[in-house]
Amino acid sequence: MNGFEEIQKITKNFVEESKQAKQKIVQIESKRNELAQERNKKKNANIDEYKAEINALGKQISELGNQSQELQNKLNLKFYDVKKIIDIMVDNIISEEIRKVRKINEIREDLEEKIAIREERKAKYEMQKQDFYARFGRMPELSENAQKEDEIQD
Secondary structure, three states, rough: OOHHHHHHHHHHHHHHHHHHHHHHHHHHHHHHHHHHHHHHHHHHHHOOHHHHHHHHHHHOOOOOOHHHHHHHHHHHHHHHHHHHHHHHHHHHHHHHHHHHHHHHHHHHHHHHHHHHHHHHHHHHHHHHHHHHHHHHOOOOOOOOOHHHHHHHHO
């Protein structure tokens, strides 16, 4: 699995977990609202008659609020952990690609240098041939060793 596929997998898993946590938060908040409405009705009806129930509903509402906040905090922590992991993975992928580009540039420079050296040798050889021709009136013939050396260099 390459880096980008792993990032996609991590992101997808986080999104799924996030959806589930948000659904749970919505359920908790819905239950809190129901309890709050029930408590408010009892408060409006007669506070003395329902005092114990109103207090119990208040505690339940508070507990549900704590649960909701706890889930949201866990979700936030998970988000920052996933973000940190993905940032590190992206940095590593970018660094690796930069190393590859630098290596390719080094190889390219080496090849360009070798090409320049070869072209210099070829130009020098051509000049030597022309000088030989000018001095002796004919083109030089390469010996077998010189031909083999020329093939090796090519």
